[in-house]
Amino acid sequence: MDNFSLVIVGITSNLAQIKLIPTLYDLVAGGYLPKDFQVIGIGRTTYNQGQFRDFVSKTLRTPNHHHTHVIDERIEQELFAHLTYLSVDLTDLSSYAKLKDLLVRQQTPNHVFYLATFPSLYGSIFENLKSTGLADEKAGWTRLLIEKPIGSDRDSARELNDLLTKYFREDQIFRLDHYLGKETLQNILTFRFGNGILEPLMTSDHIDHIEVTAAEDFGIGSRGSYYDQNGAIKDVGQNHLLQMLALATMDKPKSMDNDSITKERVKILKSLVPDPSSLVIGQYEGYLGEKDIAPGSTTETYFSFKTMIDNDR
Numbered sequence: 001m002d003n004f005s006l007v008i009v010g011i012t013s014n015l016a017q018i019k020l021i022p023t024l025y026d027l028v029a030g031g032y033l034p035k036d037f038q039v040i041g042i043g044r045t046t047y048n049q050g051q052f053r054d055f056v057s058k059t060l061r062t063p064n065h066h067h068t069h070v071i072d073e074r075i076e077q078e079l080f081a082h083l084t085y086l087s088v089d090l091t092d093l094s095s096y097a098k099l100k101d102l103l104v105r106q107q108t109p110n111h112v113f114y115l116a117t118f119p120s121l122y123g124s125i126f127e128n129l130k131s132t133g134l135a136d137e138k139a140g141w142t143r144l145l146i147e148k149p150i151g152s153d154r155d156s157a158r159e160l161n162d163l164l165t166k167y168f169r170e171d172q173i174f175r176l177d178h179y180l181g182k183e184t185l186q187n188i189l190t191f192r193f194g195n196g197i198l199e200p201l202m203t204s205d206h207i208d209h210i211e212v213t214a215a216e217d218f219g220i221g222s223r224g225s226y227y228d229q230n231g232a233i234k235d236v237g238q239n240h241l242l243q244m245l246a247l248a249t250m251d252k253p254k255s256m257d258n259d260s261i262t263k264e265r266v267k268i269l270k271s272l273v274p275d276p277s278s279l280v281i282g283q284y285e286g287y288l289g290e291k292d293i294a295p296g297s298t299t300e301t302y303f304s305f306k307t308m309i310d311n312d313r
């Protein structure tokens, strides 16, 4: 694997604490990273390197149902040897010069920028990475990883995507939604297309309807301020449920590579004919009592709708 520097914008975020820092630990433990990789964690919190290590240590030892192993101090020390904290405010352009200096000092030609921060900062970060030369690929490659949500509706998503694709090539961009990468979802394809008995029967002659249900056995937890502004449809509708629907109903891709699967997924999504009169939205009792929910909020926590698929099968 090429050596690289991973810049995590938002290393102090909730996401970094529950997923990214534990994942870095596991990658080090498994020996999956190149010998001289570097991680630069960015946040506004004022930590010196010692305080940052204490934060990482505490994070790794906080009960986390995504990460339940005992922490091995030798692995932790190995991780620390690759971690640097940069306390900057990315609304200030001079912060990018500090980041650039650090990357130059680390002498890693390849750079991955992982945005685990407020989505409202994305646009200015894309622009500033470009204008300060941080996105250039003079000596190596550059990748950009961004967390959902990308915009808050169709127009804002398009606007942000236009900005993103103005500065970065499609093969440099990774739009992340952890759920979409889950093994169970990926297995739908293996189950369908590796199954010579079931697959030929997946037609309207044999199937009346398919019901896709996302039943969660946990609440919104500490995500109240995010959730209340988005609601169930934006949180899991256009992404998780449509992904399940697409994988369950799309035609067999030419091969199992990303381009072929995406092509079939787009084709099936374009053939959906939703029935707006079937839409039901609601709010579970008790939602208004959750942390960070606006008084009297009408945000939906439940939805269902029907869609037809207009294709030959």
Ligand SMILES: NC(=O)c1ccc[n+]([C@@H]2O[C@H](COP(=O)([O-])OP(=O)(O)OC[C@H]3O[C@@H](n4cnc5c(N)ncnc54)[C@H](OP(=O)(O)O)[C@@H]3O)[C@@H](O)[C@H]2O)c1
Pocket (backbone or CB within 6 Å): 009, 010, 011, 012, 013, 014, 015, 016, 042, 043, 044, 045, 088, 089, 090, 091, 115, 116, 117, 118, 119, 121, 147, 148, 149, 226
């Ligand atoms: N949390 C989840 O479970 C989850 C799940 C799926 C997707 N996501 C996505 O992941 C991203 C992060 O969400 P989150 O809820 O984890 O965020 P969060 O806890 O609110 O953290 C935001 C992070 O951004 C940093 N930050 C904010 N403004 C900054 C600035 N001007 N300059 C530099 N750093 C700045 C903060 O640093 P300081 O704290 O030091 O100020 C903090 O590290 C979002 O796109 C979210 O939609 C989160």
